[in-house]
Amino acid sequence: MEKHALILTTTKDFLGKFEQENVRILQSLGYTVHYVTNQNEPSYIPDVEAAETLGVPVHHIEIARSPFLLQDNEKALRQILRLLRRYPVRLLHCHTPVGGLLGRLAGRLSGEKNLLVIYTAHGFHFYRGAPLWNRIAYYQVEKWLARYTDALIVINQEDEQTARRFHLKPGGRVYRIPGVGLDREKFRPLAGEERKAARERLGLDDENFFLVSVGELNENKNQKIILDALELCRERDPGFHAIRYGLCGDGFFRDRIEGWIREKGLEDTVTLYGHCPHVAQILGCADAAAFPSIREGLGMAGLEALAMGIPVLAADNRGTREYMLHGSNGLVCSPGDAEGFAQGIETLRAMDKQERQKNGRPLPGIHRTF
Numbered sequence: 001m002e003k004h005a006l007i008l009t010t011t012k013d014f015l016g017k018f019e020q021e022n023v024r025i026l027q028s029l030g031y032t033v034h035y036v037t038n039q040n041e042p043s044y045i046p047d048v049e050a051a052e053t054l055g056v057p058v059h060h061i062e063i064a065r066s067p068f069l070l071q072d073n074e075k076a077l078r079q080i081l082r083l084l085r086r087y088p089v090r091l092l093h094c095h096t097p098v099g100g101l102l103g104r105l106a107g108r109l110s111g112e113k114n115l116l117v118i119y120t121a122h123g124f125h126f127y128r129g130a131p132l133w134n135r136i137a138y139y140q141v142e143k144w145l146a147r148y149t150d151a152l153i154v155i156n157q158e159d160e161q162t163a164r165r166f167h168l169k170p171g172g173r174v175y176r177i178p179g180v181g182l183d184r185e186k187f188r189p190l191a192g193e194e195r196k197a198a199r200e201r202l203g204l205d206d207e208n209f210f211l212v213s214v215g216e217l218n219e220n221k222n223q224k225i226i227l228d229a230l231e232l233c234r235e236r237d238p239g240f241h242a243i244r245y246g247l248c249g250d251g252f253f254r255d256r257i258e259g260w261i262r263e264k265g266l267e268d269t270v271t272l273y274g275h276c277p278h279v280a281q282i283l284g285c286a287d288a289a290a291f292p293s294i295r296e297g298l299g300m301a302g303l304e305a306l307a308m309g310i311p312v313l314a315a316d317n318r319g320t321r322e323y324m325l326h327g328s329n330g331l332v333c334s335p336g337d338a339e340g341f342a343q344g345i346e347t348l349r350a351m352d353k354q355e356r357q358k359n360g361r362p363l364p365g366i367h368r369t370f
Contacts (some may be wrong), residue, residue, distance in 0.1 A: 038060065187308050202246075246282060273281065282358075298319045
């Protein structure tokens with residue numbers, strides 16, 4: 001019997017970043033997989049190429065990131081329902097807050113009793129410390145939508161504790177998984193000569209302390225706090241000229257970040273590498289990784305750095321609490337603490353190579369609140 005699965009997201013770069021292995025698994029089980037998203041949303045990863053490689057048809061819908069763009073999202077809901085009527089869909093896997101909202105509503109409104117509805121929450125928006133509005137509005141919406149959910153997947157302990165208070169569809173279950181997986185062949189420590197050659201290609205020598213951040217350039221990823229911290233370091237460190245900071249990623253904050261770099265006079269210190277298909281080659285050259293996100297569901301960039309033997313200077317959030325232990329595999333401070341990040345940079349820079357290697361290691365099973 002023919003069976004189809006829909007993967008529904010708001011942003012069109014989701015397939016390339018997170019869903020390729022899920023697609024392969026579903027295909028191995030005999031599903032024809034469709035990717036449903038807003039193809040007009042800006043993205044920095046060529047998902048069309050990923051979809052073509054996997055043999056996945058892409059369907060455009062008018063879904064908007066904001067739940068308050070009602071006209072667009074109402075139209076998107078109708079478009080999803082048409083797809084559910086057009087194909088013998090047996091599985092609907094939705095992602096992102098608005099994708100989770102519309103996907104589960106569509107599953108309910110379709111009246112299809114044999115449709116399995118899965119929602120992966122890559123980080124609830126009502127995390128501890130979130131704005132009051134998030135904790136009131138988003139919590140109530142997720143609690144209500146849970147009744148239309150067969151499987152609710154979360155990626156950290158805090159979200160799991162919340163999800164287990166929800167009432168899912170009869171027979172529905174909550175699962176916690178550690179993100180989308182980590183390719184240890186790709187993210188591995190670079191050997192001595194390999195690392196030296198890679199650093200030389202980036203114009204780095206033994207004197208340079210190379211700090212790297214990986215992530216989309218946006219407000220939540222909080223790269224500005226590292227620029228503020230570097231400004232503080234320059235004021236008191238006579239050897240500041242040896243520090244280099246590289247940002248791997250692109251996003252709608254790029255112009256702002258370029259402006260802040262100029263305002264702070266950090267043009268000789270900071271390099272924007274843009275979207276990096278081979279990010280491991282840059283990350284593997286780092287002496288430390290900066291991961292200052294305000295909010296993370298888990299934070300694969302931090303785990304990738306640790307897998308490469310690189311200590312992490314991280315912001316305290318529910319994601320980094322899953323694997324960071326202050327002083328053991330890096331340093332942790334508040335997302336808004338520029339002085340804390342500056343001290344972290346100085347501490348890591350003062351370590352010798354062996355000390356950094358000792359710190360740059362994942363600690364499985366660590367779950368700690370700072």
